Amino acid sequence: xxxxxxxxxRNHYCSDNEIDYFREGSGLSRSEYLxxxxxxxxxxxxGPSIRSGDFSEILVADYLEYxxxxxxxxxxxxxxxxxxxxxxxxxxxxxxxxxxxxxRPKMDVLYIYEVKAQFSGNKADPRLxxxxxxxxxxxxxxxxSLNAFCxxxxxxxxxxxADKIKRFQNPVDRPYTEISGAAALFESGLYDxxxxxxxxxxxxPNEGNLKLxxxxxxxxxxxxxxxxxxxxxxx
Numbered sequence: 334x335x336x337x338x339x340x341x342x343r344n345h346y347c348s349d350n351e352i353d354y355f356r357e358g359s360g361l362s363r364s365e366y367l368x369x370x371x372x373x374x375x376x377x378x379x380g381p382s383i384r385s386g387d388f389s390e391i392l393v394a395d396y397l398e399y400x401x402x403x404x405x406x407x408x409x410x411x412x413x414x415x416x417x418x419x420x421x422x423x424x425x426x427x428x429x430x431x432x433x434x435x436x437r438p439k440m441d442v443l444y445i446y447e448v449k450a451q452f453s454g455n456k457a458d459p460r461l462x463x464x465x466x467x468x469x470x471x472x473x474x475x476x477x478s479l480n481a482f483c484x485x486x487x488x489x490x491x492x493x494x495a496d497k498i499k500r501f502q503n504p505v506d507r508p509y510t511e512i513s514g515a516a517a518l519f520e521s522g523l524y525d526x527x528x529x530x531x532x533x534x535x536x537x538p539n540e541g542n543l544k545l546x547x548x549x550x551x552x553x554x555x556x557x558x559x560x561x562x563x564x565x566x567x568x
Contacts, residue, residue, distance in 0.1 A: 347367065373417055384558070385553075388560065404497070405426070406486070423478040424475060479502050515544075516546040
C-alpha cells in the first residue's frame, strides 16, 4: 500500500515514463536524481516544511477526488518548480464538479482549498485560522491559477481538460457555485480542539460557502519522509 502511495506521490513531481529522459544528462540514478534535484531536502530548511506542505496539499487533493468524487486537475504543479526547496505559487488545491447541463449551469461547482500543516513544534499554531484567512485571498489568485491550469493542459495537448478549466473562467456570463475551503493538518500532539473551535470565518468573502477540513495523525512527519524515501528508492 505504501509503495502504491509512494508511486502516486512521486508522479506529482515526475512522471515515471519521463524520469529517465530528464535524468540522462545528469548521469544520476533515478533515486539520486529525485533526491538531489526534484524532491525538497529532508533536513536543510526550508526543505522539511516544503515537504509537509506538498504532502498536505496532495492529501487534500486526494480527499476531494477519491472521497468527494470531484475532478481534481493534476498538471505536474510540483514538477514545475524552478527551486525544489520552494513552495508552489497560486491556489493550493482546486476541485471541480462538472454537471455539464446547459439548462442548469449553476449546478457546476468549483472548489478552491487553502491548505496549512503543522507536523512539528512544541505548541499548536492556529493553522485552520491561517487557512481561512489565506483562503480569502484566493478570490484574487483564482483567475491566475485557472489560467495556469489551462495553459499546462494546452501545452500537453490535453484540450478536453483545458476546456473544463475554461468553463470556470467567466463566472459573470457562465455562473456556477464556488466553494471556498480551508484545510488544516496536524501531528496529533499539536492538535488543539479548543483552538480549532475558535476559528472564525465570519469575515470571509465567501462565508456562506466556506467548508473546513481538519486532519490529524500520529508521526505525520515520519510518514512524509517515508513516502519521499520510498518514492525515490522504488522509482
